[in-house]
Amino acid sequence: MKNARNLPFLATLIVFLIAYALCTLQFPNMLSTRVVANLLSDNAFLGIAAVGMTFVILSGGIDLSVGSVIAFTSVFVAVLVGSFDLHPMTAFTLSLVLSTLFGAGMGLMIRYLAIPPFVVTLAGMFLARGAAYLVSTQSVPITHPFFETIQTVSVRLPGGGRLTAMAMLMLLVFAIGALVASRTRFGANVYALGGNEQSAALMGVPVGRTIIGIYALSGFLSGLSGIAYTIYTSSGYSLATVGIELDAIAAVVIGGTLLTGGTGLVAGTLVGILIQGLIQTYIVFDGTLSSWWTKIVIGILLFAFIALQRAIIWYSNRRLADGAARGELRGAA
Amino acid sequence: MQTTPISAALTRKLRRLGPQLAALFAILALITLISPGFLSITVQNGRLYGSLIDVLVRAAPVALLTIGMTLVIATRGIDLSIGAVIAICGAVAASLVADGYPLVAVLVAVTAVGLVCGLWNAVLVAFLDIQPIIATLILMVAGRGIAQLITEGVILTFNNDDFADIGSGALFGIPVPVLLWLATGLLVGLLVRRTALGFLIEATGINRRAAMLAGVQARFLLIFVYAVSGVMAAIAGLIITADIRGADANNAGLWLELDAILAVVIGGTSLNGGRFSITASLIGALIIQSINTGILVSGFPPEFNLIIKASIIIVVLTLQSPALGFIGGFLRPPGNAGQPIGKASAEPRAGEKAGTTRTDRAPTTFSTQERTS
Numbered sequence: 001m002k003n004a005r006n007l008p009f010l011a012t013l014i015v016f017l018i019a020y021a022l023c024t025l026q027f028p029n030m031l032s033t034r035v036v037a038n039l040l041s042d043n044a045f046l047g048i049a050a051v052g053m054t055f056v057i058l059s060g061g062i063d064l065s066v067g068s069v070i071a072f073t074s075v076f077v078a079v080l081v082g083s084f085d086l087h088p089m090t091a092f093t094l095s096l097v098l099s100t101l102f103g104a105g106m107g108l109m110i111r112y113l114a115i116p117p118f119v120v121t122l123a124g125m126f127l128a129r130g131a132a133y134l135v136s137t138q139s140v141p142i143t144h145p146f147f148e149t150i151q152t153v154s155v156r157l158p159g160g161g162r163l164t165a166m167a168m169l170m171l172l173v174f175a176i177g178a179l180v181a182s183r184t185r186f187g188a189n190v191y192a193l194g195g196n197e198q199s200a201a202l203m204g205v206p207v208g209r210t211i212i213g214i215y216a217l218s219g220f221l222s223g224l225s226g227i228a229y230t231i232y233t234s235s236g237y238s239l240a241t242v243g244i245e246l247d248a249i250a251a252v253v254i255g256g257t258l259l260t261g262g263t264g265l266v267a268g269t270l271v272g273i274l275i276q277g278l279i280q281t282y283i284v285f286d287g288t289l290s291s292w293w294t295k296i297v298i299g300i301l302l303f304a305f306i307a308l309q310r311a312i313i314w315y316s317n318r319r320l321a322d323g324a325a326r327g328e329l330r331g332a333a
Numbered sequence: 334m335q336t337t338p339i340s341a342a343l344t345r346k347l348r349r350l351g352p353q354l355a356a357l358f359a360i361l362a363l364i365t366l367i368s369p370g371f372l373s374i375t376v377q378n379g380r381l382y383g384s385l386i387d388v389l390v391r392a393a394p395v396a397l398l399t400i401g402m403t404l405v406i407a408t409r410g411i412d413l414s415i416g417a418v419i420a421i422c423g424a425v426a427a428s429l430v431a432d433g434y435p436l437v438a439v440l441v442a443v444t445a446v447g448l449v450c451g452l453w454n455a456v457l458v459a460f461l462d463i464q465p466i467i468a469t470l471i472l473m474v475a476g477r478g479i480a481q482l483i484t485e486g487v488i489l490t491f492n493n494d495d496f497a498d499i500g501s502g503a504l505f506g507i508p509v510p511v512l513l514w515l516a517t518g519l520l521v522g523l524l525v526r527r528t529a530l531g532f533l534i535e536a537t538g539i540n541r542r543a544a545m546l547a548g549v550q551a552r553f554l555l556i557f558v559y560a561v562s563g564v565m566a567a568i569a570g571l572i573i574t575a576d577i578r579g580a581d582a583n584n585a586g587l588w589l590e591l592d593a594i595l596a597v598v599i600g601g602t603s604l605n606g607g608r609f610s611i612t613a614s615l616i617g618a619l620i621i622q623s624i625n626t627g628i629l630v631s632g633f634p635p636e637f638n639l640i641i642k643a644s645i646i647i648v649v650l651t652l653q654s655p656a657l658g659f660i661g662g663f664l665r666p667p668g669n670a671g672q673p674i675g676k677a678s679a680e681p682r683a684g685e686k687a688g689t690t691r692t693d694r695a696p697t698t699f700s701t702q703e704r705t706s
């Protein structure tokens with residue numbers, strides 16, 4: 001059973017390794033730490049948000065507000081630093097508090113008003129995007145020495161690659177996320193909730209606290225992702241990162257997390273992010289393919305992985321049903 | 334129940350639509366207070382003009398999508414792909430028109446493309462048993478890429494007055510988009526309400542397994558609703574493409590699926606499936622468009638648009654919330670209220686062996702429905 005559950009993750013990992021091998025066969029230059037480091041740096045903000053999305057999806061929910069919260073954070077930080085002369089760290093703290101509260105608020109609505117997460121976070125998506133428009137509809141550039149310092153921080157890898165601060169932050173978030181999911185009570189509660197909310201409640205999982213915690217965590221990580229995005233682009237723009245939540249959901253699903261909740265690994269999401277980044281890198285290397293192929297390939301991958309998951313569930317269900325049927329027969333006899 | 338007098342039926346209908354109608358009139362009244370010219374309608378060149386007419390015209394794409402979305406949501410599904418389908422259909426339409434194909438051929442081809450997109454979703458949902466959100470997410474992600482492929486990455490424009498009339502023309506003084514969504518809504522509404530289709534769709538949405546055990550062809554119904562949704566997206570795509578005389582694969586129909594879902598939710602159809610009302614959903618679409626147009630004509634900066642929209646949605650959702658049953662009762666259709674559909678009749682999962690227990694529960698589910706409808 002345990003092996004069957006990790007199968008989607010293993011499949012994703014194998015697909016990534018094979019795809020990467022094929023890419024390097026065609027473009028030997030892709031096998032360098034530079035490419036890998038860029039892969040991590042360019043997708044850092046997406047990866048951070050995807051960790052939050054992993055928890056949400058593990059619990060059987062969904063969070064559509066991610067992209068809007070990233071945009072709000074970026075424009076909020078830009079205006080605080082630019083127009084109000086706050087230190088970036090103060091602006092970061094403020095925006096993280098806001099985004100966490102925002103997530104917790106959505107969790108409260110989901111829990112206590114019993115509205116489906118899809119609708120609540122959809123409203124949250126409009127609200128956060130609207131709030132971003134209110135802050136500024138212009139692209140706000142940031143020129144603060146602090147930003148320049150952060151942007152130059154990097155670890156030199158053998159082979160010339162530079163692991164930027166944002167890439168390291170993303171890896172750190174993934175590491176902590178994986179620990180929280182597998183080693184803490186909160187993580188266990190999230191899995192239990194995604195498996196079956198009613199059973200979880202009967203087993204003594206504090207359902208309300210966990211749901212609010214999950215969405216607060218997703219809000220916090222969306223805020224953090226917004227900060228990473230602001231540092232990455234040195235600006236804030238309220239129209240940015242539209243639809244990023246779809247990329248995050250795609251990464252989670254490709255990473256082998258079951259959309260019905262209860263099964264999946266945070267590490268899988270990292271591989272999902274890397275696969276998406278790999279497709280983009282390949283398109284850049286190829287030079288003749290258009291960027292819209294990214295979307296089509298991601299769609300095809302999504303379909304392939306969902307079909308794989310269905311096959312696994314169908315197979316294990318059949319085994320369960322067989323067992324149950326045999327038990328029933330014995331009872332009748 | 335079959336021999337209900339017409340007046341009683343009308344009262345019931347009004348009670349069902351009451352909250353939505355009240356909300357629509359309240360919003361229209363509010364806008365009229367802020368900008369008095371809102372209600373004036375004039376006739377120029379044999380065509381109706383005015384802000385109200387504008388609301389009806391601009392609401393056309395969302396209204397069309399809402400018709401399909403209502404049916405999909407009634408089966409406890411959701412269709413996220415329709416925005417992308419609009420982009421695909423728009424791209425197909427623009428490229429065919431630009432190549433000089435006759436109008437009829439274009440219309441048939443585009444409708445067929447929408448139908449194929451809907452059927453793709455239907456196969457994933459009905460035969461592979463994939464959750465609707467995820468099944469339609471695939472096309473939502475890939476669809477714009479496909480549309481880009483058709484337009485080859487540029488905004489395809491064309492010059493064809495016949496085709497442009499679908500978006501900006503008028504028939505008997507009424508703009509064509511308005512006629513299109515009214516006629517389609519009426520057609521689909523009659524189709525599902527004058528036959529058993531609507532009733533069976535509701536049964537499928539409330540408990541697919543029970544419905545199947547009672548002899549309902551749930552798979553056929555799922556195919557039907559997703560196909561309708563695809564075709565509606567195709568028509569909406571035609572209107573949008575004809576209106577701007579071009580196809581923009583990136584922005585055509587962007588986030589319209591969310592507006593359509595909202596319209597359905599505002600219309601009081603539960604996302605948990607079951608009872609639905611196309612009329613109420615269409616009023617929901619008009620409410621959304623009135624808010625959009627209202628914010629524009631009353632001179633608010635457009636930045637407020639989303640915030641106001643989000644606030645109204647949150648208020649409506651809170652009022653409809655099952656947790657606030659005592660307030661929400663009057664907002665939701667009688668009979669469906671208070672039924673814990675979400676939990677009690679969730680689809681059987683992993684290795685359910687309860688074939689027998691389910692069968693004898695199925696008729697009860699049915700008869701409660703019968704009594705309330």
